[in-house]
Amino acid sequence: xxxxxxxxxxxxxxxxxxxxxxxxxxxxxxxxxxxxxxxxxxxxxxxxxxxxxxxxxxxxxxxxxxxxxxxxxxxxxxxxxxxxxxxxxxxxxxxxxxxxxxxxxxxxxxxxxxxxxxxxxxxxxxxxxxxxxxxxxxxxxxxxxxxxxxxxxxxxxxxxxxxxxxxxxxxxxxxxxxxxxxxxxxxxxxxxxxxxx
Amino acid sequence: xxxxxxxxxxxxxxxxxxxxxxxxxxxxxxxxxxxxxxxxxxxxxxxxxxxxxxxxxxxxxxxxxxxxxxxxxxxxxxxxxxxxxxxxxxxxxxxxxxxxxxxxxxxxxxxxxxxxxxxxxxxxxxxxxxxxxxxxxxxxxxxxxxxxxxxxxxxxxxxxxxxxxxxxxxxxxxxxxxxxxxxxxxxxxxxxxxxxx
Numbered sequence: 001x002x003x004x005x006x007x008x009x010x011x012x013x014x015x016x017x018x019x020x021x022x023x024x025x026x027x028x029x030x031x032x033x034x035x036x037x038x039x040x041x042x043x044x045x046x047x048x049x050x051x052x053x054x055x056x057x058x059x060x061x062x063x064x065x066x067x068x069x070x071x072x073x074x075x076x077x078x079x080x081x082x083x084x085x086x087x088x089x090x091x092x093x094x095x096x097x098x099x100x101x102x103x104x105x106x107x108x109x110x111x112x113x114x115x116x117x118x119x120x121x122x123x124x125x126x127x128x129x130x131x132x133x134x135x136x137x138x139x140x141x142x143x144x145x146x147x148x149x150x151x152x153x154x155x156x157x158x159x160x161x162x163x164x165x166x167x168x169x170x171x172x173x174x175x176x177x178x179x180x181x182x183x184x185x186x187x188x189x190x191x192x193x194x195x196x197x
Numbered sequence: 198x199x200x201x202x203x204x205x206x207x208x209x210x211x212x213x214x215x216x217x218x219x220x221x222x223x224x225x226x227x228x229x230x231x232x233x234x235x236x237x238x239x240x241x242x243x244x245x246x247x248x249x250x251x252x253x254x255x256x257x258x259x260x261x262x263x264x265x266x267x268x269x270x271x272x273x274x275x276x277x278x279x280x281x282x283x284x285x286x287x288x289x290x291x292x293x294x295x296x297x298x299x300x301x302x303x304x305x306x307x308x309x310x311x312x313x314x315x316x317x318x319x320x321x322x323x324x325x326x327x328x329x330x331x332x333x334x335x336x337x338x339x340x341x342x343x344x345x346x347x348x349x350x351x352x353x354x355x356x357x358x359x360x361x362x363x364x365x366x367x368x369x370x371x372x373x374x375x376x377x378x379x380x381x382x383x384x385x386x387x388x389x390x391x392x393x394x
Contacts (some may be wrong), residue, residue: 001288003261005242005249011243014222015235022378027213028246029285036247038212043240045202045209049225051235052202062229064200088226091198177385181219 006032031188058129059123060105062087070094070102077101079134083126083153085109085141088180093139096184098164101137104129110152116145120150125148130164137194139169141179154197167194203229205342208382218303255326257302257319274298276331280323280340281348285377289338293381295388298334298361301326307349308341315349327354327361334391336366338375351394364391380390 002010005026013024031039055061056068063069070076070090080101090103106121125187130136139152140146154166170190182190210221212230214278228236231322260266267273267287277298281287287300293301295363303318335350350387351363367387379387 001291002284003250003259003265005245005261006259009242009246012239015239017227018220018223023215025288025377026215029283030214031243032246032250032284039243039247042209042212043243045206046228046236046240046243047200049206049229050236053200053229062200062203062204068200086226087199087229088222090224094198141241 003098019167023066028067044054044099055107056105058125059089059103060107060125061103075100079132080135080137081126081129081135082139084139085146085149089139092180092182094189096188096191098188101135106140106149109143110149110187111145112148121149123153123156126153130161133164135165135167137167137169137191138197139179139190143178163166166197169194169197208313211354231261249259252304253302255322256300257304257322258287258300272297276329276334277334278323278326278330279336281336282343282346283377286336289377289379290384290388292387293388295385303337303346306326306340307338307346308342309345315353318346320350320353323350324357330361332362332364334364334366334388335394336387340375347394363394366391
C-alpha cells in the first residue's frame, strides 16, 4: 500500500512499546510531512543517545558522562542509598524533590521465571557501596519480582553488614503497580512510611 | 533529571501526534536500551523518508518514484477517480480491496476558518485529469471542511465537464468521523452507496 520507504518507517515506529499499526502510520505520516531539518534533528537525537548515553560507573543510572549528576552532587547524602529497578524510577523519585540521598539502579529485577539471576543485575557494586552507607532503602516495585529482589537484597546486605539499616519503601502503591507510574504524592508517602526490614 | 542526550530524544518523541511526557519517556528509554544497530536502522528509516519519499506527479499520493504504484497499474480503471484528502485515506481504501479505479490526493481540505483556499490544494491537476474520466468520486471526510470541499469540487467539475458523473461517497461514517479511522466494512458500504451529486 505505502511506498517501501514509508513502510520501513512505519515498521520502525512499531518497535516502540505499545505502538500498533494505526499509531505507527500516524507517526510516519507526520514525519513524511514535516520539514527535512526536523527529521534530521530527530534522527540525530536517536544516534546521540547511542554515542553519548552510558551507565554511571557509581550507581548504574543513565548519564552522558562517567558519573551521573546525582552521584556527582556533594550536597546530597552519599550515606543513604535508594535502590531501584531502572533509571526511570530515579527520574520519578527526583520529581518528588523529597529525597536527598543517592541512588542505585539494578537494571532489572531478579526473576526466576524469566531466568534473571542476581549475577545478571548491578548488585555486586551495591554491596561495595553499602560498606560506606548508613541506610539502604529498597524501592523495587510492589510486584512478585520486586518483592523477591528486595528480600534477596535484604538478606545479602544484612549478612555482609549486620549493623546496616535496610528499609523497604512503604506499600502506598497499589498491588502490582509499577514505581514509575505512581503519582508524586503516593511516592512521597511511600518514602516517608518506609519500615525497617 | 535525565541526561541531556536522553532529554533531547524525549523532546523529539514529544513532537509526534498524541505523545505526552510519559509515553515519550518510555519510547526514549526503550531506544536507550536497545542495541545500536537497531537505533541506526530507525534513524536511517527516518532519513530515507526524507530523501526518497515524494508526491506522485499524477495523483499526489506518496511514492518512492515519480508515479505511484496505483497510477502505474494498467489493470486499474484510469477513468474512475477517487478523490481523498490525504495519502492515508488511499491506504485505508486500498485495504478494502473493493476499488479498482485510481485516486486523487488533495493534500488537505478547503477550510475558510484555517485560511486554506482551493489554490492551496492539489485541485488544478484534478480538473486536468477529469477530462479523461467517466466518474469522479468525492471521498472527503464527513466533516464541515470535507463537505465544503466536496461541494466546491462538484460545482467546479460540473461547470467544466457538464457530462461528467460526479458522485459522493455514502455517509456510512458517523458525523465528524475521519476517513482513515473507519473500519473496512463501513468504507465498503460507503463506496457501494455513493450517490450522484
